[in-house]
Amino acid sequence: MIAALHVEVVQRIQSRANKDHVKELVSSFLVNFVSISPGMTLTENDLADNDELKEHVQQITFCDIEHETEVVATETELIYHIYKLNSFGAETDMMTDASTGEEFATADVWALPSQEFHGLWESLIYDTKLKEDTVRFVETAFEFADRGVDSNVIGWNRVVLLHGPPGTGKTSLCRALAQKLSIRLADRFPRARLIEINAHGLFSKWFAESGKLIARLFERLEEIVADPRLLACVLVDEVESLAHARRAALSGLEPSDSIRAVNALLTQLDRLRRRPNALVLTTSNVTGAIDVAFVDRADIKRRVGPPSARAAYEILRGCCSELMARGVVTPREPVFALRVLEGARFADSEPARGSLALWAVARAAAGARVSGRALRRLPFLARALHAPPACDLPAFVTALRAALDAYLADAADLDDVNVPD
Known part of the structure; x- marks a missing residue:
């Protein structure tokens, strides 16, 4: 059985060549390689002797989760992913609190693949196969959806939960995963967006309006996921805020509106995960404080600790x-x-x-x-x-x-x- 190796090719923004032509250029260049090291990146300096290739290609990265040592080029199937990096940055969605008139940010929306996240995946280093497992999970989830697997028979929600102490790279991994999927799944989803929601911000104030704000936020998300050819990765940071809001309301420390706000968010997430082109990524800094109702919705729950x-x-x-x-x-x-x-x-x-x-x-x-x-x-x-x-x-x-x-x-x-x- 021939092993497969993914080859990610960053096409220059100014290049007008189509992807097939770029693929042919890279393929012809790699014919000269006897062996290939997974994880290796070829930059402009490595392409200096090939003017046409350098004109269209910024970088070539060999990245595969199945190989830890060099592979023989002639015995390996190369799977090409040609893409350009978006350099426009994040678009911030703003909302106005009806009771105070104050404007605040509810989400940042990134067009992927983004220049901002380029190289982030490679920079994240873990002892376990955390990165590989999350990619396999998502690819399998979309495969099940494509094949029409009945979710009433086999349950999966396309919800990922990463938890652990601050500073361990949970949010970075979510961003890098969204970037990676926008590249790997480009044939299925030519467009991709990362929508970052700060749960702590939603529940920190204006409890009386939280439910309405959440409904309006998810109306915006529904507009985004309405395009079936667009991959929507929704990142909910500090998801433990759900549990905090619920407990505070039950103890009488906050108005009962916060319970309704929590339930509204869970309901909206349930609706969102039914979309075949949506993925929900969540993080928590406080493992023991994650809302039980939410934990039950997550398919994969992984702790991210300090580096060994x-x-x-x-x-x-x-x-x-x-x-x-x-x-x-x-x-x-x-x-x-x-x-x-x-x-x-x-x-x-x-x-x-x-x-x-x-x-x-x-x-x-x-x-x-x-x-x-x-x-x-x-x-x-x-x-x-x-x-x-x-x-x-x-x-x-x-x-x-x-x-x-x-x-x-x-x-x-x-x-x-x-x-x-």
């Missing part, structure tokens, strides 16, 4: 490679993949010294349960506050360790301030 040592190393390795590519850290030198260090049993050597020091920083960060968001900020802090003006890789990794120690000390000071006397 392995994931932290790959994140920091990517950061170091980026800084060397941009000339911030010089000269350029290899930062070895963890499997290479493991293969050498972490033996000390001159070429591996920087990588081994980076592994020590990653282990320390994982031991302190540093979030992915904070981990990605460390290279900036290292360069700004701890690195010498002329910085090679070993010096920069030393600065990274200093930045980590300073971050942990600052976090401890904040904890001390927040402890009551």
